[in-house]
Amino acid sequence: MIQFLQYLGKSTRTSFTKLGRGTYFLLQIISGILSVLPRPRLLLNQMYSVGVLSFLIITISGLFVGMVLGLQGYYTLSDFGAEESLGVMVAASLVRELGPVVTALLFAGRAGSALTAEIGLMKATEQLSGMEMMAVDPIKRIISPRFLAGFLSMPLLAALFSAVGIIGGQMVGSGLLGVDEGAYWSQMQNNLDFQDDIINGVIKSIVFGFVASWIALFEGYDAIPTSEGVSRATTRTVVNSAFSILGLDFILTTLMFGDD
Amino acid sequence: MQHTSTQDTLVGLFVASGIVGLFFLALQVSNLSSFVEEDSYTITARFENSGGLKIKSPVSAAGVKIGKVSAINFDPKTYESVVQMSIYSNYNTLPDDTTASIFTSGLLGEQYVNLEPGGSDEFLKNDGKIDITQSAIILEKAIGQFLFKSAEESPEDKK
Numbered sequence: 001m002i003q004f005l006q007y008l009g010k011s012t013r014t015s016f017t018k019l020g021r022g023t024y025f026l027l028q029i030i031s032g033i034l035s036v037l038p039r040p041r042l043l044l045n046q047m048y049s050v051g052v053l054s055f056l057i058i059t060i061s062g063l064f065v066g067m068v069l070g071l072q073g074y075y076t077l078s079d080f081g082a083e084e085s086l087g088v089m090v091a092a093s094l095v096r097e098l099g100p101v102v103t104a105l106l107f108a109g110r111a112g113s114a115l116t117a118e119i120g121l122m123k124a125t126e127q128l129s130g131m132e133m134m135a136v137d138p139i140k141r142i143i144s145p146r147f148l149a150g151f152l153s154m155p156l157l158a159a160l161f162s163a164v165g166i167i168g169g170q171m172v173g174s175g176l177l178g179v180d181e182g183a184y185w186s187q188m189q190n191n192l193d194f195q196d197d198i199i200n201g202v203i204k205s206i207v208f209g210f211v212a213s214w215i216a217l218f219e220g221y222d223a224i225p226t227s228e229g230v231s232r233a234t235t236r237t238v239v240n241s242a243f244s245i246l247g248l249d250f251i252l253t254t255l256m257f258g259d260d
Numbered sequence: 261m262q263h264t265s266t267q268d269t270l271v272g273l274f275v276a277s278g279i280v281g282l283f284f285l286a287l288q289v290s291n292l293s294s295f296v297e298e299d300s301y302t303i304t305a306r307f308e309n310s311g312g313l314k315i316k317s318p319v320s321a322a323g324v325k326i327g328k329v330s331a332i333n334f335d336p337k338t339y340e341s342v343v344q345m346s347i348y349s350n351y352n353t354l355p356d357d358t359t360a361s362i363f364t365s366g367l368l369g370e371q372y373v374n375l376e377p378g379g380s381d382e383f384l385k386n387d388g389k390i391d392i393t394q395s396a397i398i399l400e401k402a403i404g405q406f407l408f409k410s411a412e413e414s415p416e417d418k419k
Contacts, residue, residue, distance in 0.1 A: 048267045052274045091289050156278025163281040166289060185288070194290040202282070 022218045029217070032137070032144035042141070046149035050111045051156065057110055058103055058157045059164050065098060066090060066165030070172035074179065083177075087184035088191045090169035091162075095192065095201045096257065099162035101249050104208035107154060108241035112216035115146055116237040119220030120230035128221075143221065147213050154209025155202050162201065200256045207248060212241045300327060300346040301386040305360040305373070310341035311396025312371045313362055319345045321375040326351045329373060345373060355380040361394035371396060 036043055073089045119142065122128050128138045166188075174181040192198070216237045223233035310332055319327040327347035335342050347354070357378030364371050375390075384390070 044268065044271055047271045047274070051278075052267075052270045055274055055277075095285060095289065153274075153278075156275065156281070159281035159285055160278055163284045163289075166285075188289055192290045194286060198285050198290050201285075 018222070021222065022214070025218050025221060026214055028139045029144050029147045029214070032140040033148055035140045036144045036148055039145075042145040043148055046145045047153060049114070050146065050149045051153035054107060054110045054153070054157060055160075057106055058161050061102065061106060062099075062161035062164035063168040065102060065161075066094065066168030067172045069093060069098075069165065070169035070177070073169075074173060074177045083173075083179045084183040085187055086169070086173045086179050087166075087186075087188035090173070091166050091188045091192055092197065094162045094165045094169075095197050097249070097253070099165065100158045100201055100204035100208055101245060103158040103161045103205060104154065104212055104245045105242055107150075107157060107209070108212045108216065108245065109238055111150060111153075112212050112237050112241055113234050115150070115213070115216040116220035116223070116234045117230060119143070119146075119217060120223035120225070120233050123221065123223060124225040124227065124230055126225075143217050147217055150213030150216070151206070151209050154212070155205045158205035158208075159202070196257075200252075203256075204249065204252050207252065208245050211244050211248060215241045215244065299349040301349050301352065302330065302344055302346050303354075303384050303386075303388045303390060304342055304344050305390035305393050306335070306338070306340045306342055307360075307362065307393050307395050308340060309395040309398065310343055311362055311398055313343065313373065313396065314371075317370065317372050319347065319373045319375065321351070321354070321377065326375070343373065352383065354384045356382045356384050356388065357392065358384060358390055359392045359394065360390045362396035364397070 069090045070086060073086050074083060077083050077085055077089065119128075122138075122142065128142070131138045131141060170181065170184055173179040174184055219233040219237040219240070220230075223229045313329060313332060315329055315332060317329045318325045319329060327345050329343060330346045331342075331344040333342045333344075334340075343360075354375065355378045357380040359376040359378065361374050361376065362371055363374045378392075
């Protein structure tokens, strides 16, 4: 019993300590961002590995998600004779929810895990300590550019995901199933609001990009510097990112779309 | 150096396509293109019941959209619904005895304000008022009245 209580107290304390370290780390990253700006080359390289390399998986997933939405939506809507609303359904669900969330989950799996592994290995092979020895701040040199790259890439990727998905839905809806193409677009334009839907979707993706990059970088930086530690940190990145993204999505949705 | 310049190009392409995606969402998917404020003037109409009318609901005449609802308020003195509409200023020849009624597009579609021009020579101006209005038809009310009526009639049928 005592042991159990001890275990409980210890694990609570370690998780709070970790949260504290994470917050401190975040503050360090943010203060390091200023020193990235004079060196855009660092940012560009990271935009390549975080953004460009995620491009393909995001667009292809977006296309298929949109196509499936078109198909499933059509079956349900045609029961009510409301096939013309397919465009609204596909676009609203993509722009409001699926675009930001699925992109963030894919982003955590594709880019986040790579970031954690990279930084964890740098730590395990003592490259980070080596930098410190040379009076180069690893936060400014390694972490902040990656954070900024993730933060900037996420909204772009999410917008691409939604756009490609809507086109995919249109391909299936009006190409395969015979929904009128004009109705698909005009119903969508009538019912989606720029302020309420598009901007809120973009805000969501910015928040998710922030959180996913933060978790990935922190887990890598905080990893136990052994091969096992790095592998565990990578797993934790994906699990924790998924949890935080889905949890935050619920909160953001209630805040944004609650009152209408 | 060759390597970095391809990388630069790819990053550039990525950013450009992301921005194109955002523009696509803004212009093609949402109503931003119709968001650009056209010049308009405001008229108000008082309804006994404005039903499911919302802000931004269309205002049409002869089936053509000529404006949108800009505000709906409840008048605490007369217990009426005060609907403010902005009409695009190129349609400034509405007679001042125009009738406003709230219709539903389709059986379950959205509600809109229909303006039926009258025969007057005077035109509605900015802040003009429409006097003749017809409230929204509330489906539940109509069904209720129908049921009430048929219940009244049915005992006589049985005799």
